[in-house]
Amino acid sequence: METFKKLKHYYWPYRKYLFTSLFFLLFVVAITVVYPIVLQLTIDEVVLEERYSLIPYIAAGFFLIMLVKGVSSFFHQYMGDLFGITAVYKLREALYEKLQVLSFKYYDNARTGDLMSRKTTDVEGFRNFISFGISDLIEITMLILFSLGVMFYYSMPLALVTMAAMPFLAVVVYRFDKRVHPAFRGIRKSFGRLNTRVQENISGMNTVKSLSKEDFEIDRFSDSNDNYRQHYLFTSEIWSKYFPVMEFIGNICVVLLLAFGGFLVINGGLSLGALVAFFSLVWYIMGPLMNLGFVINMFSQAKASGERLLEILEAAEDVTEKEGAVDRVVSGHVTFKDVTLTYTADDDEALKHISFDAPPGTVIGLSGPTGSGKTSITQLITRFYEPETGKVLVDGRPVDDYQLAALRKQIGFVLQESFLFSTTIGENIRYGNPDIPEEQIIDAAKRAQAHDFIMEMPKGYDTMLGERGMGLSGGQKQRIAIARAICINPSILVLDDATSAVDMETEFKIQKALKEVMKGRTTFIIAHRISSLKHADEILVLENGGIIERGKHAELIHNNGPYERIYNIQYQDREHIMETAT
Ligand SMILES: Nc1ncnc2c1ncn2[C@@H]1O[C@H](COP(=O)(O)OP(=O)(O)OP(=O)(O)O)[C@@H](O)[C@H]1O
Incomplete structure:
Protein backbone atom coordinates (compact mmCIF):
# COMPACT_ATOMS: atom_id res chain seq x y z
CA MET A 1 0.00 0.00 0.00
CA GLU A 2 2.97 2.25 0.71
CA THR A 3 3.76 2.31 -3.02
CA PHE A 4 0.26 3.49 -3.91
CA LYS A 5 0.35 6.08 -1.16
CA LYS A 6 3.60 7.50 -2.46
CA LEU A 7 2.26 7.70 -5.99
CA LYS A 8 -1.04 9.15 -4.80
CA HIS A 9 -0.53 12.69 -6.01
CA TYR A 10 -0.39 11.48 -9.60
CA TYR A 11 -3.81 9.85 -9.58
CA TRP A 12 -5.77 11.31 -6.66
CA PRO A 13 -6.34 14.78 -8.23
CA TYR A 14 -8.41 12.98 -10.91
CA ARG A 15 -10.57 11.07 -8.45
CA LYS A 16 -13.71 12.69 -9.85
CA TYR A 17 -13.36 10.42 -12.91
CA LEU A 18 -12.98 7.43 -10.64
CA PHE A 19 -16.00 8.33 -8.56
CA THR A 20 -18.15 8.95 -11.64
CA SER A 21 -17.09 5.57 -12.97
CA LEU A 22 -17.99 3.96 -9.64
CA PHE A 23 -21.35 5.70 -9.55
CA PHE A 24 -22.28 4.05 -12.86
CA LEU A 25 -20.81 0.79 -11.65
CA LEU A 26 -23.38 0.80 -8.88
CA PHE A 27 -26.16 0.60 -11.50
CA VAL A 28 -24.36 -2.10 -13.44
CA VAL A 29 -23.98 -4.30 -10.37
CA ALA A 30 -27.47 -3.64 -9.02
CA ILE A 31 -29.01 -4.55 -12.37
CA THR A 32 -26.89 -7.71 -12.62
CA VAL A 33 -28.36 -8.94 -9.35
CA VAL A 34 -31.86 -8.22 -10.66
CA TYR A 35 -31.52 -11.06 -13.27
CA PRO A 36 -32.04 -13.92 -10.83
CA ILE A 37 -34.92 -12.03 -9.20
CA VAL A 38 -36.63 -11.73 -12.59
CA LEU A 39 -36.00 -15.45 -13.10
CA GLN A 40 -37.52 -16.29 -9.72
CA LEU A 41 -40.59 -14.12 -10.40
CA THR A 42 -41.08 -15.65 -13.84
CA ILE A 43 -40.95 -19.18 -12.50
CA ASP A 44 -42.93 -18.70 -9.28
CA GLU A 45 -45.46 -16.03 -10.30
CA VAL A 46 -45.90 -16.63 -14.01
CA VAL A 47 -45.09 -20.24 -14.94
CA LEU A 48 -46.22 -22.05 -11.79
CA GLU A 49 -49.30 -19.78 -11.37
CA GLU A 50 -50.00 -19.94 -15.12
CA ARG A 51 -50.34 -16.12 -15.40
CA TYR A 52 -48.86 -15.96 -18.90
CA SER A 53 -50.40 -12.55 -19.65
CA LEU A 54 -47.69 -11.02 -17.44
CA ILE A 55 -44.89 -12.13 -19.78
CA PRO A 56 -44.99 -9.03 -22.10
CA TYR A 57 -44.74 -6.72 -19.06
CA ILE A 58 -41.85 -8.64 -17.58
CA GLY A 84 -6.16 5.78 -15.58
CA ILE A 85 -4.85 7.45 -18.68
CA THR A 86 -4.92 10.97 -17.19
CA ALA A 87 -3.06 9.87 -14.08
CA VAL A 88 -0.49 7.98 -16.06
CA TYR A 89 -0.01 10.92 -18.41
CA LYS A 90 1.11 12.97 -15.41
CA LEU A 91 3.22 10.12 -14.10
CA ARG A 92 5.01 9.73 -17.44
CA GLU A 93 5.71 13.45 -17.53
CA ALA A 94 7.07 13.40 -13.99
CA LEU A 95 9.33 10.46 -14.83
CA TYR A 96 10.63 12.19 -17.93
CA GLU A 97 11.26 15.42 -16.05
CA LYS A 98 13.08 13.49 -13.36
CA LEU A 99 15.22 11.74 -15.95
CA GLN A 100 16.22 15.17 -17.26
CA VAL A 101 17.38 16.43 -13.86
CA LEU A 102 19.14 13.31 -12.67
CA SER A 103 22.87 13.78 -12.64
CA PHE A 104 25.55 12.05 -14.67
CA LYS A 105 26.35 10.03 -11.58
CA TYR A 106 22.92 8.42 -11.83
CA TYR A 107 23.35 7.63 -15.52
CA ASP A 108 26.81 6.18 -14.91
CA ASN A 109 25.08 3.27 -13.21
CA ALA A 110 21.75 3.22 -15.05
CA ARG A 111 21.00 0.97 -18.00
CA THR A 112 19.03 2.45 -20.88
CA GLY A 113 17.04 -0.70 -21.65
CA ASP A 114 15.95 -1.00 -18.05
CA LEU A 115 14.94 2.65 -17.88
CA MET A 116 12.98 2.22 -21.11
CA SER A 117 11.08 -0.75 -19.75
CA ARG A 118 10.26 1.19 -16.58
CA LYS A 119 8.98 4.09 -18.64
CA THR A 120 6.78 1.88 -20.83
CA THR A 121 5.82 -1.53 -19.42
CA ASP A 122 5.84 -0.48 -15.77
CA VAL A 123 3.83 2.64 -16.42
CA GLU A 124 1.30 0.48 -18.32
CA GLY A 125 1.20 -2.05 -15.50
CA PHE A 126 0.37 0.70 -13.08
CA ARG A 127 -2.26 2.16 -15.40
CA ASN A 128 -4.04 -1.17 -15.81
CA PHE A 129 -4.65 -1.39 -12.12
CA ILE A 130 -5.85 2.14 -11.60
CA SER A 131 -7.98 2.05 -14.77
CA PHE A 132 -9.64 -1.31 -14.13
CA GLY A 133 -8.23 -2.95 -11.03
CA ILE A 134 -9.66 -0.54 -8.49
CA SER A 135 -13.15 -0.63 -9.98
CA ASP A 136 -12.94 -4.41 -10.46
CA LEU A 137 -12.19 -4.71 -6.79
CA ILE A 138 -15.18 -2.56 -5.88
CA GLU A 139 -17.36 -4.40 -8.39
CA ILE A 140 -16.42 -7.74 -6.83
CA THR A 141 -17.19 -6.47 -3.35
CA MET A 142 -20.51 -4.99 -4.38
CA LEU A 143 -21.56 -8.02 -6.39
CA ILE A 144 -20.83 -10.32 -3.48
CA LEU A 145 -22.63 -8.10 -0.98
CA PHE A 146 -25.69 -7.57 -3.19
CA SER A 147 -25.90 -11.26 -4.06
CA LEU A 148 -25.59 -12.27 -0.43
CA GLY A 149 -28.30 -9.75 0.46
CA VAL A 150 -30.72 -11.32 -2.03
CA MET A 151 -29.73 -14.82 -0.91
CA PHE A 152 -30.42 -14.03 2.74
CA TYR A 153 -33.72 -12.49 1.71
CA TYR A 154 -34.77 -15.76 0.02
CA SER A 155 -33.48 -18.21 2.59
CA MET A 156 -31.22 -17.59 5.56
CA PRO A 157 -30.29 -21.31 6.16
CA LEU A 158 -29.49 -21.94 2.48
CA ALA A 159 -27.43 -18.72 2.31
CA LEU A 160 -25.41 -19.80 5.33
CA VAL A 161 -24.73 -23.26 3.86
CA THR A 162 -23.67 -21.70 0.55
CA MET A 163 -21.27 -19.41 2.35
CA ALA A 164 -19.55 -22.31 4.14
CA ALA A 165 -16.87 -22.55 1.46
CA MET A 166 -15.95 -18.87 1.53
CA PRO A 167 -13.24 -19.00 4.18
CA PHE A 168 -11.44 -21.61 2.05
CA LEU A 169 -11.65 -19.33 -0.96
CA ALA A 170 -10.25 -16.46 1.09
CA VAL A 171 -7.28 -18.57 2.23
CA VAL A 172 -6.47 -19.57 -1.37
CA VAL A 173 -6.64 -15.93 -2.50
CA TYR A 174 -4.37 -14.82 0.35
CA ARG A 175 -1.76 -17.50 -0.30
CA PHE A 176 -1.86 -16.74 -3.98
CA ASP A 177 -1.10 -13.06 -3.37
CA LYS A 178 1.86 -13.91 -1.14
CA ARG A 179 3.49 -15.96 -3.89
CA VAL A 180 2.54 -14.07 -6.98
CA HIS A 181 3.87 -10.63 -6.00
CA PRO A 182 7.58 -11.55 -5.81
CA ALA A 183 7.10 -13.57 -8.97
CA PHE A 184 5.87 -10.49 -10.80
CA ARG A 185 8.74 -8.41 -9.52
CA GLY A 186 11.04 -11.06 -10.93
CA ILE A 187 9.32 -10.84 -14.33
CA ARG A 188 9.67 -7.06 -14.40
CA LYS A 189 13.35 -7.17 -13.50
CA SER A 190 14.07 -9.83 -16.04
CA PHE A 191 12.25 -7.85 -18.72
CA GLY A 192 14.36 -4.80 -17.86
CA ARG A 193 17.51 -6.89 -18.37
CA LEU A 194 16.19 -8.23 -21.65
CA ASN A 195 15.57 -4.69 -22.87
CA THR A 196 19.05 -3.62 -21.80
CA ARG A 197 20.53 -6.48 -23.85
CA VAL A 198 18.64 -5.44 -26.96
CA GLN A 199 19.38 -1.75 -26.53
CA GLU A 200 23.11 -2.29 -25.92
CA ASN A 201 23.30 -4.65 -28.85
CA ILE A 202 21.73 -2.15 -31.24
CA SER A 203 23.76 0.79 -29.90
CA GLY A 204 26.97 -1.20 -30.05
CA MET A 205 26.29 -2.91 -33.39
CA ASN A 206 29.49 -1.45 -34.88
CA THR A 207 31.60 -3.03 -32.17
CA VAL A 208 29.69 -6.30 -32.34
CA LYS A 209 30.15 -6.63 -36.07
CA SER A 210 33.72 -5.43 -36.23
CA LEU A 211 34.76 -7.98 -33.60
CA SER A 212 32.55 -10.69 -35.17
CA LYS A 213 30.75 -11.19 -31.87
CA GLU A 214 27.33 -11.87 -33.40
CA ASP A 215 27.19 -15.46 -32.11
CA PHE A 216 28.34 -14.37 -28.67
CA GLU A 217 25.62 -11.71 -28.64
CA ILE A 218 23.00 -14.24 -29.76
CA ASP A 219 24.03 -16.52 -26.89
CA ARG A 220 23.92 -13.68 -24.39
CA PHE A 221 20.50 -12.67 -25.63
CA SER A 222 19.33 -16.29 -25.41
CA ASP A 223 20.41 -16.35 -21.77
CA SER A 224 18.41 -13.23 -20.95
CA ASN A 225 15.52 -14.44 -23.05
CA ASP A 226 15.57 -17.77 -21.26
CA ASN A 227 15.70 -16.04 -17.89
CA TYR A 228 12.59 -14.08 -18.81
CA ARG A 229 10.89 -17.25 -19.99
CA GLN A 230 11.76 -19.03 -16.73
CA HIS A 231 10.39 -16.18 -14.65
CA TYR A 232 7.26 -16.09 -16.72
CA LEU A 233 6.70 -19.84 -16.52
CA PHE A 234 7.28 -19.82 -12.79
CA THR A 235 4.57 -17.18 -12.40
CA SER A 236 2.35 -19.00 -14.83
CA GLU A 237 2.66 -22.15 -12.74
CA ILE A 238 1.46 -20.35 -9.62
CA TRP A 239 -1.28 -18.81 -11.66
CA SER A 240 -2.40 -22.06 -13.31
CA LYS A 241 -2.81 -23.86 -10.01
CA TYR A 242 -5.03 -21.16 -8.71
CA PHE A 243 -8.07 -21.50 -10.98
CA PRO A 244 -8.67 -25.26 -10.62
CA VAL A 245 -8.48 -24.94 -6.82
CA MET A 246 -10.91 -22.02 -6.81
CA GLU A 247 -13.28 -23.81 -9.16
CA PHE A 248 -13.18 -26.97 -7.12
CA ILE A 249 -14.12 -25.10 -3.95
CA GLY A 250 -16.84 -23.25 -5.90
CA ASN A 251 -18.30 -26.51 -7.11
CA ILE A 252 -18.42 -27.87 -3.57
CA CYS A 253 -20.67 -24.90 -2.83
CA VAL A 254 -22.92 -25.90 -5.70
CA VAL A 255 -23.15 -29.47 -4.42
CA LEU A 256 -24.11 -28.19 -0.97
CA LEU A 257 -26.65 -25.87 -2.53
CA LEU A 258 -28.20 -28.64 -4.59
CA ALA A 259 -28.43 -31.07 -1.70
CA PHE A 260 -29.73 -28.70 0.92
CA GLY A 261 -31.77 -26.47 -1.45
CA GLY A 262 -33.43 -29.50 -3.09
CA PHE A 263 -34.33 -30.77 0.38
CA LEU A 264 -35.89 -27.40 1.27
CA VAL A 265 -37.93 -27.26 -1.95
CA ILE A 266 -39.26 -30.81 -1.40
CA ASN A 267 -40.26 -29.89 2.14
CA GLY A 268 -41.88 -26.65 1.05
CA GLY A 269 -39.32 -24.46 2.83
CA LEU A 270 -38.24 -22.76 -0.43
CA SER A 271 -39.92 -21.99 -3.73
CA LEU A 272 -38.60 -23.55 -6.94
CA GLY A 273 -37.97 -20.08 -8.42
CA ALA A 274 -35.89 -19.10 -5.41
CA LEU A 275 -33.70 -22.23 -5.78
CA VAL A 276 -33.10 -21.41 -9.46
CA ALA A 277 -32.28 -17.81 -8.46
CA PHE A 278 -29.84 -19.19 -5.87
CA PHE A 279 -28.01 -21.04 -8.63
CA SER A 280 -27.34 -17.81 -10.48
CA LEU A 281 -26.50 -15.96 -7.32
CA VAL A 282 -23.97 -18.50 -6.15
CA TRP A 283 -21.99 -17.96 -9.37
CA TYR A 284 -22.28 -14.22 -8.89
CA ILE A 285 -20.31 -14.81 -5.73
CA MET A 286 -17.94 -17.53 -6.97
CA GLY A 287 -17.15 -15.82 -10.27
CA PRO A 288 -16.00 -12.54 -8.71
CA LEU A 289 -14.13 -14.38 -5.98
CA MET A 290 -12.20 -16.26 -8.63
CA ASN A 291 -11.66 -13.02 -10.48
CA LEU A 292 -10.16 -11.68 -7.34
CA GLY A 293 -7.12 -13.64 -8.47
CA PHE A 294 -6.97 -11.57 -11.65
CA VAL A 295 -7.35 -8.37 -9.71
CA ILE A 296 -4.68 -9.43 -7.25
CA ASN A 297 -2.55 -10.27 -10.25
CA MET A 298 -3.12 -6.76 -11.59
CA PHE A 299 -2.51 -5.30 -8.15
CA SER A 300 0.75 -7.22 -7.74
CA GLN A 301 1.94 -6.11 -11.16
CA ALA A 302 0.99 -2.53 -10.39
CA LYS A 303 2.74 -2.69 -7.02
CA ALA A 304 5.89 -4.17 -8.55
CA SER A 305 5.78 -1.58 -11.32
CA GLY A 306 5.04 1.25 -8.91
CA GLU A 307 8.08 0.30 -6.81
CA ARG A 308 10.28 0.45 -9.91
CA LEU A 309 8.84 3.81 -10.92
CA LEU A 310 9.43 5.17 -7.43
CA GLU A 311 13.06 4.12 -7.66
CA ILE A 312 13.40 6.69 -10.45
CA LEU A 313 11.13 9.33 -8.94
CA GLU A 314 12.89 9.14 -5.58
CA ALA A 315 16.45 8.85 -6.91
CA ALA A 316 18.74 11.37 -5.26
CA GLU A 317 19.55 14.42 -7.36
CA ASP A 318 23.26 14.82 -6.70
CA VAL A 319 23.62 18.11 -8.49
CA THR A 320 21.01 20.59 -7.36
CA GLU A 321 20.48 24.29 -7.75
CA LYS A 322 20.83 26.31 -4.61
CA GLU A 323 18.37 28.91 -3.44
CA GLY A 324 19.00 32.28 -5.07
CA ALA A 325 21.16 30.85 -7.87
CA VAL A 326 21.76 33.52 -10.50
CA ASP A 327 21.13 33.68 -14.23
CA ARG A 328 24.07 35.77 -15.53
CA VAL A 329 25.74 36.18 -18.84
CA VAL A 330 29.36 35.22 -18.25
CA SER A 331 32.45 36.45 -20.03
CA GLY A 332 34.12 33.06 -19.71
CA HIS A 333 36.75 33.54 -17.02
CA VAL A 334 37.40 30.02 -15.67
CA THR A 335 39.43 29.42 -12.53
CA PHE A 336 40.24 26.15 -10.75
CA LYS A 337 41.57 26.42 -7.20
CA ASP A 338 43.12 23.27 -5.80
CA VAL A 339 40.39 21.04 -7.18
CA THR A 340 40.18 17.36 -6.32
CA LEU A 341 37.55 15.01 -7.77
CA THR A 342 36.60 11.48 -6.79
CA TYR A 343 33.91 9.74 -8.84
CA THR A 344 33.12 6.87 -6.50
CA ALA A 345 34.01 6.73 -2.86
CA ASP A 346 36.33 3.71 -3.06
CA ASP A 347 38.00 4.86 -6.31
CA ASP A 348 41.27 6.78 -6.60
CA GLU A 349 41.04 10.51 -7.17
CA ALA A 350 40.39 11.33 -10.83
CA LEU A 351 41.74 14.88 -10.34
CA LYS A 352 44.30 15.97 -7.76
CA HIS A 353 44.94 19.56 -6.68
CA ILE A 354 44.21 21.15 -10.06
CA SER A 355 44.72 24.91 -10.22
CA PHE A 356 44.73 27.19 -13.25
CA ASP A 357 43.32 30.46 -14.42
CA ALA A 358 41.82 31.00 -17.87
CA PRO A 359 40.86 34.64 -18.50
CA PRO A 360 38.10 35.32 -21.07
CA GLY A 361 39.08 34.44 -24.62
CA THR A 362 42.13 32.35 -23.73
CA VAL A 363 42.82 28.88 -25.06
CA ILE A 364 43.77 26.13 -22.64
CA GLY A 365 45.18 22.93 -24.07
CA LEU A 366 44.76 19.70 -22.10
CA SER A 367 47.19 16.94 -22.88
CA GLY A 368 48.06 13.62 -21.27
CA PRO A 369 47.51 9.89 -21.59
CA THR A 370 44.01 8.39 -21.56
CA GLY A 371 42.40 8.38 -18.18
CA SER A 372 44.62 11.18 -16.94
CA GLY A 373 41.63 13.45 -16.17
CA LYS A 374 41.32 15.79 -19.16
CA THR A 375 37.61 15.28 -19.72
CA SER A 376 36.96 15.38 -15.99
CA ILE A 377 38.26 18.96 -15.81
CA THR A 378 35.74 20.13 -18.40
CA GLN A 379 32.89 18.25 -16.72
CA LEU A 380 33.42 20.21 -13.55
CA ILE A 381 32.94 23.55 -15.31
CA THR A 382 29.42 22.52 -16.34
CA ARG A 383 28.73 20.91 -12.95
CA PHE A 384 28.13 17.51 -14.53
CA TYR A 385 30.01 16.34 -11.43
CA GLU A 386 30.92 18.12 -8.20
CA PRO A 387 34.51 18.41 -6.93
CA GLU A 388 35.34 16.79 -3.64
CA THR A 389 37.46 19.70 -2.50
CA GLY A 390 38.62 22.97 -4.03
CA LYS A 391 36.77 25.60 -6.03
CA VAL A 392 35.64 25.88 -9.63
CA LEU A 393 34.88 29.50 -10.50
CA VAL A 394 33.37 31.12 -13.56
CA ASP A 395 33.77 34.89 -13.70
CA GLY A 396 34.94 34.78 -10.11
CA ARG A 397 31.80 33.03 -8.80
CA PRO A 398 31.62 29.38 -7.71
CA VAL A 399 29.81 27.41 -10.40
CA ASP A 400 27.08 26.40 -7.96
CA ASP A 401 26.10 30.08 -7.64
CA TYR A 402 24.65 29.88 -11.15
CA GLN A 403 21.37 28.38 -12.22
CA LEU A 404 22.28 25.10 -13.87
CA ALA A 405 20.60 25.86 -17.19
CA ALA A 406 22.01 29.39 -17.24
CA LEU A 407 25.53 28.10 -16.71
CA ARG A 408 25.33 25.20 -19.12
CA LYS A 409 23.84 27.13 -22.00
CA GLN A 410 26.94 29.33 -22.00
CA ILE A 411 29.26 26.37 -22.39
CA GLY A 412 29.46 24.69 -25.79
CA PHE A 413 30.73 21.14 -26.23
CA VAL A 414 32.10 19.53 -29.36
CA LEU A 415 32.85 15.95 -28.50
CA GLN A 416 34.66 13.19 -30.31
CA GLU A 417 31.29 11.49 -30.89
CA SER A 418 28.67 14.21 -30.81
CA PHE A 419 25.12 12.92 -30.59
CA LEU A 420 22.81 13.79 -33.43
CA PHE A 421 19.07 13.23 -33.09
CA SER A 422 16.95 11.42 -35.65
CA THR A 423 15.43 14.57 -37.05
CA THR A 424 16.46 17.03 -39.77
CA ILE A 425 19.94 18.51 -40.04
CA GLY A 426 18.46 21.98 -39.43
CA GLU A 427 16.78 20.82 -36.22
CA ASN A 428 20.02 19.27 -35.06
CA ILE A 429 21.92 22.50 -35.60
CA ARG A 430 19.36 24.63 -33.78
CA TYR A 431 18.89 22.07 -30.98
CA GLY A 432 20.47 24.25 -28.27
CA ASN A 433 18.70 27.39 -29.42
CA PRO A 434 15.40 26.48 -31.11
CA ASP A 435 14.31 30.08 -31.75
CA ILE A 436 17.30 30.99 -33.86
CA PRO A 437 16.34 32.34 -37.33
CA GLU A 438 17.04 30.30 -40.47
CA GLU A 439 19.78 32.69 -41.74
CA GLN A 440 21.74 32.23 -38.55
CA ILE A 441 21.59 28.45 -38.88
CA ILE A 442 22.98 28.74 -42.38
CA ASP A 443 25.60 31.19 -41.20
CA ALA A 444 26.64 28.82 -38.39
CA ALA A 445 26.85 25.94 -40.86
CA LYS A 446 28.99 28.03 -43.19
CA ARG A 447 31.35 28.95 -40.39
CA ALA A 448 31.51 25.30 -39.39
CA GLN A 449 32.43 24.34 -42.99
CA ALA A 450 29.24 22.30 -43.14
CA HIS A 451 27.06 24.33 -45.50
CA ASP A 452 28.49 22.90 -48.74
CA PHE A 453 27.99 19.24 -47.91
CA ILE A 454 24.55 19.95 -46.44
CA MET A 455 23.49 21.64 -49.69
CA GLU A 456 24.66 18.62 -51.65
CA MET A 457 22.12 16.48 -49.79
CA PRO A 458 18.75 15.90 -51.49
CA LYS A 459 16.77 18.02 -49.06
CA GLY A 460 19.51 20.28 -47.76
CA TYR A 461 18.82 21.41 -44.20
CA ASP A 462 15.58 19.40 -44.20
CA THR A 463 17.40 16.11 -44.75
CA MET A 464 16.34 13.62 -42.09
CA LEU A 465 19.10 11.89 -40.19
CA GLY A 466 18.83 8.29 -39.02
CA GLU A 467 19.30 7.32 -35.42
CA ARG A 468 22.61 8.60 -34.03
CA GLY A 469 23.18 10.63 -37.19
CA MET A 470 23.51 7.60 -39.46
CA GLY A 471 24.16 8.49 -43.04
CA LEU A 472 26.85 11.07 -42.26
CA SER A 473 30.59 10.59 -42.05
CA GLY A 474 32.43 11.21 -38.78
CA GLY A 475 33.80 14.52 -40.07
CA GLN A 476 30.36 15.66 -41.28
CA LYS A 477 28.74 14.84 -37.93
CA GLN A 478 31.53 16.74 -36.27
CA ARG A 479 30.94 19.86 -38.33
CA ILE A 480 27.21 19.74 -37.59
CA ALA A 481 28.11 19.55 -33.91
CA ILE A 482 30.35 22.59 -34.36
CA ALA A 483 27.51 24.50 -36.07
CA ARG A 484 25.31 23.53 -33.14
CA ALA A 485 27.87 24.95 -30.72
CA ILE A 486 28.07 28.20 -32.71
CA CYS A 487 24.28 28.59 -32.51
CA ILE A 488 24.27 28.76 -28.73
CA ASN A 489 26.98 31.41 -28.86
CA PRO A 490 28.78 30.11 -25.77
CA SER A 491 31.35 32.08 -23.77
CA ILE A 492 33.20 28.87 -22.97
CA LEU A 493 33.92 26.20 -25.50
CA VAL A 494 35.11 22.65 -24.91
CA LEU A 495 36.59 20.70 -27.80
CA ASP A 496 37.04 17.17 -26.55
CA ASP A 497 39.14 15.19 -29.00
CA ALA A 498 37.11 16.92 -31.66
CA THR A 499 39.40 16.03 -34.54
CA SER A 500 40.79 12.67 -33.50
CA ALA A 501 38.42 10.52 -35.51
CA VAL A 502 38.92 12.08 -38.92
CA ASP A 503 41.42 12.03 -41.76
CA MET A 504 43.96 14.81 -42.37
CA GLU A 505 41.90 16.63 -44.97
CA THR A 506 38.78 16.64 -42.84
CA GLU A 507 40.85 17.59 -39.83
CA PHE A 508 42.09 20.58 -41.76
CA LYS A 509 38.50 21.60 -42.55
CA ILE A 510 37.41 21.07 -38.96
CA GLN A 511 40.40 22.99 -37.62
CA LYS A 512 39.41 25.85 -39.88
CA ALA A 513 35.84 25.64 -38.61
CA LEU A 514 37.00 25.50 -35.01
CA LYS A 515 39.25 28.51 -35.35
CA GLU A 516 36.19 30.43 -36.43
CA VAL A 517 34.15 29.25 -33.43
CA MET A 518 36.90 29.86 -30.91
CA LYS A 519 37.14 33.57 -31.63
CA GLY A 520 36.45 35.54 -28.46
CA ARG A 521 35.61 32.46 -26.37
CA THR A 522 37.53 30.77 -23.61
CA THR A 523 38.37 27.44 -25.16
CA PHE A 524 39.49 24.13 -23.68
CA ILE A 525 41.05 21.86 -26.26
CA ILE A 526 41.51 18.24 -25.29
CA ALA A 527 43.75 16.62 -27.88
CA HIS A 528 46.32 13.94 -28.37
CA ARG A 529 47.71 15.65 -31.45
CA ILE A 530 50.23 18.38 -30.71
CA SER A 531 49.09 20.21 -33.85
CA SER A 532 45.76 20.92 -32.15
CA LEU A 533 47.39 22.29 -29.02
CA LYS A 534 50.32 24.36 -30.16
CA HIS A 535 48.48 27.68 -30.36
CA ALA A 536 47.07 27.40 -26.83
CA ASP A 537 47.83 30.17 -24.34
CA GLU A 538 48.57 27.53 -21.73
CA ILE A 539 48.93 23.79 -22.05
CA LEU A 540 48.29 21.60 -19.01
CA VAL A 541 49.90 18.19 -19.21
CA LEU A 542 48.12 15.71 -16.94
CA GLU A 543 49.06 12.36 -15.55
CA ASN A 544 47.05 10.30 -13.06
CA GLY A 545 44.80 13.26 -12.34
CA GLY A 546 47.58 15.74 -11.55
CA ILE A 547 49.24 18.48 -13.61
CA ILE A 548 52.82 17.40 -14.23
CA GLU A 549 53.81 20.11 -16.68
CA ARG A 550 52.39 23.42 -17.84
CA GLY A 551 53.27 26.25 -20.19
CA LYS A 552 53.22 27.31 -23.82
CA HIS A 553 54.05 24.99 -26.69
CA ALA A 554 57.36 26.79 -27.38
CA GLU A 555 58.46 26.27 -23.76
CA LEU A 556 57.22 22.73 -23.37
CA ILE A 557 58.99 21.34 -26.40
CA HIS A 558 62.27 22.13 -24.67
CA ASN A 559 61.21 21.11 -21.20
CA ASN A 560 62.55 17.60 -21.34
CA GLY A 561 59.19 16.29 -20.14
CA PRO A 562 56.36 14.15 -21.49
CA TYR A 563 55.12 16.93 -23.80
CA GLU A 564 58.49 17.10 -25.52
CA ARG A 565 58.53 13.31 -25.83
CA ILE A 566 55.08 13.28 -27.48
CA TYR A 567 56.12 16.15 -29.70
CA ASN A 568 59.22 14.29 -30.78
CA ILE A 569 57.26 11.11 -31.55
CA GLN A 570 54.70 12.99 -33.58
CA TYR A 571 57.33 15.16 -35.21
CA GLN A 572 59.47 12.14 -36.10
CA ASP A 573 56.36 10.50 -37.55
CA ARG A 574 55.89 13.46 -39.78
CA GLU A 575 59.55 13.40 -40.82
CA HIS A 576 59.17 9.71 -41.55
CA ILE A 577 56.04 10.30 -43.65
CA MET A 578 57.78 13.11 -45.52
CA GLU A 579 60.78 10.90 -46.15
CA THR A 580 58.75 7.97 -47.47
CA ALA A 581 56.68 10.34 -49.62
CA THR A 582 59.76 11.74 -51.37
N1 LIG B 1 31.80 8.66 -14.71
C1 LIG B 1 32.87 8.13 -14.16
N2 LIG B 1 32.76 7.32 -13.09
C2 LIG B 1 33.85 6.78 -12.51
N3 LIG B 1 35.10 7.02 -12.93
C3 LIG B 1 35.28 7.81 -13.99
C4 LIG B 1 34.17 8.41 -14.66
N4 LIG B 1 34.64 9.17 -15.68
C5 LIG B 1 35.98 9.04 -15.67
N5 LIG B 1 36.37 8.23 -14.66
C6 LIG B 1 37.76 7.89 -14.29
O1 LIG B 1 38.44 9.10 -14.03
C7 LIG B 1 39.72 9.10 -14.59
C8 LIG B 1 39.87 10.28 -15.56
O2 LIG B 1 39.02 10.11 -16.65
P1 LIG B 1 38.88 11.16 -17.83
O3 LIG B 1 37.78 10.72 -18.72
O4 LIG B 1 38.80 12.51 -17.26
O5 LIG B 1 40.27 10.98 -18.57
P2 LIG B 1 40.75 11.57 -19.94
O6 LIG B 1 42.13 12.08 -19.71
O7 LIG B 1 39.75 12.50 -20.50
O8 LIG B 1 40.82 10.24 -20.82
P3 LIG B 1 40.62 10.09 -22.41
O9 LIG B 1 41.78 10.74 -23.07
O10 LIG B 1 40.67 8.60 -22.57
O11 LIG B 1 39.31 10.67 -22.73
C9 LIG B 1 39.88 7.74 -15.27
O12 LIG B 1 40.59 6.91 -14.39
C10 LIG B 1 38.48 7.25 -15.44
O13 LIG B 1 38.45 5.85 -15.36
Missing part, protein backbone atom coordinates in the same frame (compact mmCIF):
# COMPACT_ATOMS: atom_id res chain seq x y z
CA ALA A 59 -40.13 -8.63 -20.99
CA ALA A 60 -40.63 -4.86 -21.40
CA GLY A 61 -39.38 -4.18 -17.87
CA PHE A 62 -36.37 -6.37 -18.50
CA PHE A 63 -35.62 -4.54 -21.73
CA LEU A 64 -35.69 -1.15 -19.98
CA ILE A 65 -33.39 -2.37 -17.26
CA MET A 66 -30.96 -3.68 -19.88
CA LEU A 67 -30.96 -0.29 -21.56
CA VAL A 68 -30.00 1.41 -18.30
CA LYS A 69 -27.31 -1.21 -17.78
CA GLY A 70 -25.88 -0.63 -21.25
CA VAL A 71 -25.63 3.13 -20.77
CA SER A 72 -24.17 2.69 -17.26
CA SER A 73 -21.59 0.20 -18.54
CA PHE A 74 -20.45 2.70 -21.15
CA PHE A 75 -19.87 5.50 -18.65
CA HIS A 76 -18.33 3.17 -16.09
CA GLN A 77 -15.81 1.89 -18.62
CA TYR A 78 -15.04 5.24 -20.24
CA MET A 79 -14.61 7.18 -17.00
CA GLY A 80 -12.42 4.41 -15.57
CA ASP A 81 -10.16 4.62 -18.59
CA LEU A 82 -10.11 8.40 -18.43
CA PHE A 83 -8.99 8.19 -14.80
